[in-house]
Each structure stands twice: as structure tokens, then as C-alpha cells.
Amino acid sequence: MKLNPETLARASSRHAWRTVGIWAVILILGFGASGVLLSKALTTDFDFTNNPEAIRAQTLLQRKQLEQDVTPETFVMTGSQGATTDPAFTAKVNAALNDIRALDPSVVLQVPSQFPLSQADKSNPQVAALGPIPSEDGTAVLFNVILVKDSDQTATIVDGLNTIQAKYSTGDTRFYMLGEPTSTAEFKKISEDDLKKGETIGVVVAIIVQLVVFGSLIAGVTPIIMGIFAIGVAFGVVGLLGEVWRWSFFVPNLMTMLGLAVGIDYSLFIVSRYREERRRGRDNLEAIGMSGATANRAVFFSGFTVVIALAGMLLVPTTIFRGLAGGAIIVVLISVALSMTLLPALMALFSDRLVKPGFIFGRGRTLQQGRAGGFWDRESRSVMKRPWVYLIVTASFMILLSVPYWTQSRADGVGHGMKKGFSGIAAIPDGIPTKDAFNVLVAKFPTESGAQSTAQVVIPGSKTDPSVAQKIQALDAAIANDGAFATPQPPQTSQDGTVTLVS
Structure with a gap:
């Protein structure tokens, strides 16, 4: 057949x-x-399937052991005025740290030791960066937990994190979570x-x-x-x-x-x-x-x-x-x-x-x-009888519809037409925990909120090299007055002295 x-x-x-x-x-x-x-x-x-410069830089950092294959999860606990000096609120923060620490240790790699930090922890920049950090208004505490990068593994603790969030979101206290594992689960649900x-x-x-x-x-x-x-x-x-x-x-x-x-x-x-x-x-x-x-x-x-x-x-x-x-x-x-x-x-x-x-x-x-005299029959015959008229009118109408694309100003005031790129947090519906957490993070910790998006610059050579040090100073000066960037972390040089990371 x-x-x-x-x-x-x-x-x-x-x-x-x-x-x-x-x-x-x-x-x-x-x-x-x-x-x-x-x-x-x-x-x-989101990942590239080819090998652009960003991927090559990331591979180099991992090979030089300047970057670990991990992901951070940010937590913010808020309370009433003066909460950060309240012993009861402090006890809640430490209890939440202990509960997170009790989750799967193969997934949860590093949890801050306590709130407030000891002097020894404050003197260590890498440890202090994890927090806990009190807000300037004294109503919130922020801390970061380091998790493995593998999304399949981190997905196994999301239910546990949700239970912890519900446990400490009572009374005047609210507990927020923001990171790839919890956001992924929420986006899937949406x-x-x-x-x-x-x-x-x-x-x-x-x-x-x-x-x-x-x-x-x-x-x-x-x-x-x-x-x-x-x-x-x-x-x-x-x-x-x-x-x-x-x-x-x-x-x-x-x-x-x-x-x-x-x-x-x-x-x-x-x-x-x-x-x-x-x-x-x-x-x-x-x-x-x-x-x-x-x-x-x-x-x-x-x-x-x-x-x-x-x-x-x-x-x-x-x-x-x-x-x-x-x-x-x-x-x-x-x-x-x-x-x-x-x-x-x-x-x-x-x-x-x-x-x-x-x-x-x-x-x-x-x-x-196909009834003769029907609407579509009359319309088709009219088009075939005057094709040029319909072509010009239709083409003009389509061109008119495209005018806003070429003439309207973008929301950011740069150029005209459609603004392209990622839509950001505004695209997430209101009431979604991830968006609530982001808004609280920006409101309570405006300088630390940039940690959710890190720009990394890879420079060949050691940070002690005068030419490299000069490049780092120029980079610091370039971003010093740019509100989109937080204070840069101290430069890190690989053990063999061939690569320096500025983030």
C-alpha cells in the first residue's frame, strides 16, 4: 500500500x-x-548551548577554584520597631538558623553561626557577608545560606523551607525567602x-x-x-x-x-x-x-x-x-x-x-x-473586483498599526519603540512570595539587595601586579557613583597567581 x-x-x-x-x-x-x-x-x-565569553570565564573561575558550584538563598526576618535588639526576636532568628541547619547537609552547605555575629566572624569578610545583618531601621535581619547548585538536589528541601517560613511568620514576625530553589518552585506553580x-x-x-x-x-x-x-x-x-x-x-x-x-x-x-x-x-x-x-x-x-x-x-x-x-x-x-x-x-x-x-x-x-449571496461570498467578490484598492487600504492600515513601534519613547527614556530584554520583578504577579521577599529586601537592605545579581570580572594576572591593581582601581572608580552596583568585594587571586576575580 x-x-x-x-x-x-x-x-x-x-x-x-x-x-x-x-x-x-x-x-x-x-x-x-x-x-x-x-x-x-x-x-x-537559563544557560547557553554554545561557549560565549561569559561561559568561558565561569569555566576558568571554577578551574582556578575561585568560584564554587553553589547558589545562595537569602532570608529576611522582619519584626516590629526595635526588633533587632529584642531578645525574643533574636531567639527566633537563631532558632530559624538552627532549623535550616538541620535540613539535608548534602544540600545545605553553609549557614551563619548566630545572631548577632561574634567579633571573630565580623572580622572575616567572607563569613560576615553571609550575615546575619540587622537593617538600619532595626526592624529586620538578613542572612544568606549557601546551597549546592544542582536544582534537583535543592528541590528536595523546598518543602522544608516552606515549613520553616510558615513557622516563623506569626504575630508581628514575617519570614521571607529569596533564591533560585524557592523561586523555581513558585514559578512552576504559577x-x-x-x-x-x-x-x-x-x-x-x-x-x-x-x-x-x-x-x-x-x-x-x-x-x-x-x-x-x-x-x-x-x-x-x-x-x-x-x-x-x-x-x-x-x-x-x-x-x-x-x-x-x-x-x-x-x-x-x-x-x-x-x-x-x-x-x-x-x-x-x-x-x-x-x-x-x-x-x-x-x-x-x-x-x-x-x-x-x-x-x-x-x-x-x-x-x-x-x-x-x-x-x-x-x-x-x-x-x-x-x-x-x-x-x-x-x-x-x-x-x-x-x-x-x-x-x-x-x-x-x-x-x-459557500452559499451564494452570503457575507463571505459578497466580500470575496468585492476584493477580487477591486484588488488594488483593498491592497492599498489594508497595507496602509498595517503600516499605521506599526507606527507606535517606531515613534513611542521607551519607559526608560532611552530610544524609541519596544523595550527588549528581561522584564524583571515587575512581571511577577503581586502576592507571590518571591516578589514580596524581593520588595522587602530592597526596602530594608538597599545596599545588600544587589547580592542577588553579581557581576564578575576576570582579569589575567595577580592582584599584586601593578598593572592589574591599576585596572582594578579604574574599575572601582567607574562604578563608584553608579547606584546599580554595591561595594565591590576584595579581589581574589588564584593559587597559581594567573587569574584575579573582582565581584
């Missing part, structure tokens, strides 16, 4: 129950795999909540549109079934592939959006073509075969065109773009496969119910498509 969209459609329609059964098993396995594996496969980590909300709204709106278009419940729901199958199976595939590499936590949202859009679009096209063939007098299976020879073929090439376009994102050397491209390509390929096989099987099973007007939604409608 020659393999093409038409033969696939005819074979699937002749063995409809077998085809539906196979896809049902695949869907169940997909839901199972996504339920068990998908959450662990997602990450907020993503999952948005995914559920988006799926619900998207499916409801899609059903309403399909009912209006088809006037039949069965015909309207069929494209939705295709979208759900595409998303469910694709989530399972991403979950399984997550055992090999991590995906951006944005991927499920993109896959849901694209899975519904592509699944519904392809199904709408094929079902409409099938209904046309049925109205021309063809029987059920022959109408499916003819739609397979025309609409299915168009869907096949359309899908692979989309895949080729999405593959362009793989050229961007970052894990986020490659993850988004991979997830999108997977859901499109599955949507195409469903359109080639499952949809013809469903059309064979639903048969006349896809053609006849529904009892409720199709009452009083003939469901005739």
Missing part, C-alpha cells in the same frame, strides 16, 4: 475502533507520564495555575466558536477532542524526554496554546472538507477518502512547514529558545499525526452526526457552506 495522507485516512476509517483504541492508550500513557515526570522535567534555569486557567478558557471559547460555525454539538466538539489528544500526548513525550534534559517551565504553556490552535485549525479544515463531500452525495468512507486526498494532504504540508519554521528557534544558542522550539515542534507533529489517523477514524464513527444540524445548536439551519 502506498503511504500518503489519502491511504492513511482510508485505512484509519476502515479500522476506526482499532485506531481510536490505539490513540486512547497513547493518551492515557501520555497523561500518566506527564503526571509523574513533567513537573520534574521543567526548570527556570505556570501550572496559568496552564489550567488557560486550558479552561481556551477550551470553552473554542467550543462556543465551533458550535457557532458547525451548528452541531458533535461537529463542534470533534476538533476539541483533537486538541486535547495533541496536548496530552505531547506533555507525556516532553515528560519522558525530561529524563534526558530539562525544559523551560514556559514550554507547557506554549504547547497548550499551540496544541489547541493547531489541533482545532487542522480538524476544522478537514471536517469542513468532509462535510462538503457528504453533501455532494458521497458515502461516509468515500467522503473521508476524498478529504484525505485534499484537506489531509494540505494539513500534512502545512504542519511540516510550521515545523521547519519553528526549527529556526533551534539556531538561538540558549536553552530557553531550544526548549520552546522542541516543545512546539513535538505538539505540531503529534497534531499532524492525529489529523492523518485519529480524525478520519472519528469521522467514520460519527458519520451522519457530523453532517446533520444539531437539535439545539443547528435548529433552523441548513449548514450549507
Whole structure:
């Protein structure tokens, strides 16, 4: 048998129950795999897939033992006025330190000793930098805990940290946490909540549109079934592939959006073509075969065109773009496969119910498509009669829509048009603990808040070398009056004296 969209459609329609059964098993396995594996496969980590200067510098620092593969988690405990001198508040800070210290020692590498710091700890810059540090207004204490870098390991203590946070967030005391492990867990939860909300709204709106278009419940729901199958199976595939590499936590949202859009679009096209063939007098299976020879073929090439376009994102050397491209390509390929096989099987099973007007939604409608004198008929004829007029008017309208991009000033006052880059903390919804912690950190500790984002400069040579010392002084002078930078840390030179780190 020659393999093409038409033969696939005819074979699937002749063995409809077998085809539906196979896809049902695949869907169940997909839901199972996504339920068990998908959450662990997602990450907020961002990395380059090539070897730019920043990565080369980081590798050099690790090789010279000037940087450890660790990550900090910042904690802020706030209280009433004068809390930092209150013995009861001091006891709470020390109790929180002990509770954090009691977590998995293979993950929690370094915890400050006590509050307030002893004179010996204050005299050690590296120890003192961890805190605890009282705020200038006497209402808060900040300290940093050093954790391993591996996100899988740090994820194991997030529940414990949440328990500690709840324990010390009572009365006038509030306990805030800010760092990669806790932020990652919260961003995943936000993503999952948005995914559920988006799926619900998207499916409801899609059903309403399909009912209006088809006037039949069965015909309207069929494209939705295709979208759900595409998303469910694709989530399972991403979950399984997550055992090999991590995906951006944005991927499920993109896959849901694209899975519904592509699944519904392809199904709408094929079902409409099938209904046309049925109205021309063809029987059920022959109408499916003819739609397979025309609409299915168009869907096949359309899908692979989309895949080729999405593959362009793989050229961007970052894990986020490659993850988004991979997830999108997977859901499109599955949507195409469903359109080639499952949809013809469903059309064979639903048969006349896809053609006849529904009892409720199709009452009083003939469901005739391409009716002469209808809105789309009149509009199409008008465009073909005066193509240049419509081309000029439409092009002018599109150019007018683009004017703000070229003329409006950016929010930061630099240049015009769209401001590009990372949106920062403002993009996080209000009420999210990570955003609350960041705001408290900036308000109570404006000079220490920069520790969450560190700029590192790698200079060849030893800090005792006059030329290197001169470069360090020039760097200190350049950032001295820049409010975006905190006070630089003392320079560190590798043991072999070949590299100096300024951060």
C-alpha cells in the first residue's frame, strides 16, 4: 500500500475502533507520564548551548577554584520597631538558623553561626557577608545560606523551607525567602495555575466558536477532542524526554496554546472538507477518502512547514529558545499525526452526526457552506473586483498599526519603540512570595539587595601586579557613583597567581 495522507485516512476509517483504541492508550500513557515526570522535567534555569565569553570565564573561575558550584538563598526576618535588639526576636532568628541547619547537609552547605555575629566572624569578610545583618531601621535581619547548585538536589528541601517560613511568620514576625530553589518552585506553580486557567478558557471559547460555525454539538466538539489528544500526548513525550534534559517551565504553556490552535485549525479544515463531500452525495468512507486526498494532504504540508519554521528557534544558542522550539515542534507533529489517523477514524464513527444540524445548536439551519449571496461570498467578490484598492487600504492600515513601534519613547527614556530584554520583578504577579521577599529586601537592605545579581570580572594576572591593581582601581572608580552596583568585594587571586576575580 502506498503511504500518503489519502491511504492513511482510508485505512484509519476502515479500522476506526482499532485506531481510536490505539490513540486512547497513547493518551492515557501520555497523561500518566506527564503526571509523574513533567513537573520534574521543567526548570527556570537559563544557560547557553554554545561557549560565549561569559561561559568561558565561569569555566576558568571554577578551574582556578575561585568560584564554587553553589547558589545562595537569602532570608529576611522582619519584626516590629526595635526588633533587632529584642531578645525574643533574636531567639527566633537563631532558632530559624538552627532549623535550616538541620535540613539535608548534602544540600545545605553553609549557614551563619548566630545572631548577632561574634567579633571573630565580623572580622572575616567572607563569613560576615553571609550575615546575619540587622537593617538600619532595626526592624529586620538578613542572612544568606549557601546551597549546592544542582536544582534537583535543592528541590528536595523546598518543602522544608516552606515549613520553616510558615513557622516563623506569626504575630508581628514575617519570614521571607529569596533564591533560585524557592523561586523555581513558585514559578512552576504559577505556570501550572496559568496552564489550567488557560486550558479552561481556551477550551470553552473554542467550543462556543465551533458550535457557532458547525451548528452541531458533535461537529463542534470533534476538533476539541483533537486538541486535547495533541496536548496530552505531547506533555507525556516532553515528560519522558525530561529524563534526558530539562525544559523551560514556559514550554507547557506554549504547547497548550499551540496544541489547541493547531489541533482545532487542522480538524476544522478537514471536517469542513468532509462535510462538503457528504453533501455532494458521497458515502461516509468515500467522503473521508476524498478529504484525505485534499484537506489531509494540505494539513500534512502545512504542519511540516510550521515545523521547519519553528526549527529556526533551534539556531538561538540558549536553552530557553531550544526548549520552546522542541516543545512546539513535538505538539505540531503529534497534531499532524492525529489529523492523518485519529480524525478520519472519528469521522467514520460519527458519520451522519457530523453532517446533520444539531437539535439545539443547528435548529433552523441548513449548514450549507459557500452559499451564494452570503457575507463571505459578497466580500470575496468585492476584493477580487477591486484588488488594488483593498491592497492599498489594508497595507496602509498595517503600516499605521506599526507606527507606535517606531515613534513611542521607551519607559526608560532611552530610544524609541519596544523595550527588549528581561522584564524583571515587575512581571511577577503581586502576592507571590518571591516578589514580596524581593520588595522587602530592597526596602530594608538597599545596599545588600544587589547580592542577588553579581557581576564578575576576570582579569589575567595577580592582584599584586601593578598593572592589574591599576585596572582594578579604574574599575572601582567607574562604578563608584553608579547606584546599580554595591561595594565591590576584595579581589581574589588564584593559587597559581594567573587569574584575579573582582565581584
